[in-house]
Amino acid sequence: MARPRKFDEEQAVDAAMEAFWAAGYGATSTQDLCDATGLGRSSIYHTFKSKHDLFERALARYMECKNAELFALLESELSAREKIRALLQRVIDEECADDADGRGCLVVHTCVEVSAHDPSVAAALEQDYGVRLAALCAVIESGQRDGDIAAGKDVRTLAHLVIASVSGLRVSARSGVGRTALEAVAEATLSAF
Numbered sequence: 536m537a538r539p540r541k542f543d544e545e546q547a548v549d550a551a552m553e554a555f556w557a558a559g560y561g562a563t564s565t566q567d568l569c570d571a572t573g574l575g576r577s578s579i580y581h582t583f584k585s586k587h588d589l590f591e592r593a594l595a596r597y598m599e600c601k602n603a604e605l606f607a608l609l610e611s612e613l614s615a616r617e618k619i620r621a622l623l624q625r626v627i628d629e630e631c632a633d634d635a636d637g638r639g640c641l642v643v644h645t646c647v648e649v650s651a652h653d654p655s656v657a658a659a660l661e662q663d664y665g666v667r668l669a670a671l672c673a674v675i676e677s678g679q680r681d682g683d684i685a686a687g688k689d690v691r692t693l694a695h696l697v698i699a700s701v702s703g704l705r706v707s708a709r710s711g712v713g714r715t716a717l718e719a720v721a722e723a724t725l726s727a728f
Contacts, residue, residue, distance in 0.1 A: 544582060545596075547572040552593035556641045560590055560649050591656065597641045598663045602670075609670050615678025616728055619671075619697055623721035626701050630708035631717065640705045668694050675728075684728045693728060700724040 554563050554571035565586055568579055583589040608625070609618055630639070642660065650657040671694035678684035684693070704717050 547574060547579075547582070548589070548592045548596050551589050552596050552641070555590055555593050556597065556638050556644075557636075559644055563590075587653075591659065594641065594645060594656065594659060598659075601640075601642070602663070602666060605667065606670060609674050614683045615674050615681065616683045616725065618674055619728065620721070620725055622697065623700060623704065623724060624718075626704045627708070627714060627717045627721060630705060631714040637709075639709050640702070643702050643705050646702075664698065667698060671697050678728075688728065696724060696727055 550572040551568055554567050557563075558567065563586075565576060565579065568574075568586065568589065569576060572579065574582075579589065583592065605622070608621055611618065611621075613621060642663065645656060646660055650660050668691070672690050675684055675688075675690045675693050679686045679688070679690070700720065704720060707720070708717060
């Protein structure tokens, strides 16, 4: 008879997510995961089968949390344009805060580091992108109906622009671009609406 697990699997996934988010997939060792989760190697491999499996679970958890934040904003009472503005400003504030931890975005890092050579991770990222794209399209369409966003603009193109701007703001901030320049980019993005 197998011994019952004496740890919370979801807490372990959350702890692993923090480790991967801080260092990236390649630079996070099994020992780093043991240290982060408080689990031994055998518990990690018995429960999650591999570092890769644990990474996929951690990435899914990250996307779930971040998308919940996004959907809360997109379902708020703000106008469509103000929702987009608030989203871009949130990214700038996160990246430029005095207490910013420098981790950036696990999705952006994973797109750059892992997706080109890992089909299962690439598929998860593609699915996540589609979810965010659909949510943004719905907001933009609503804004067009309300007259807040120009009716002649292509909804999908604008939604892609928002996603690209969010990622670009995050990468630019990590490259040392300051708040003033990032806010100018956000304003330029909004001018397309």
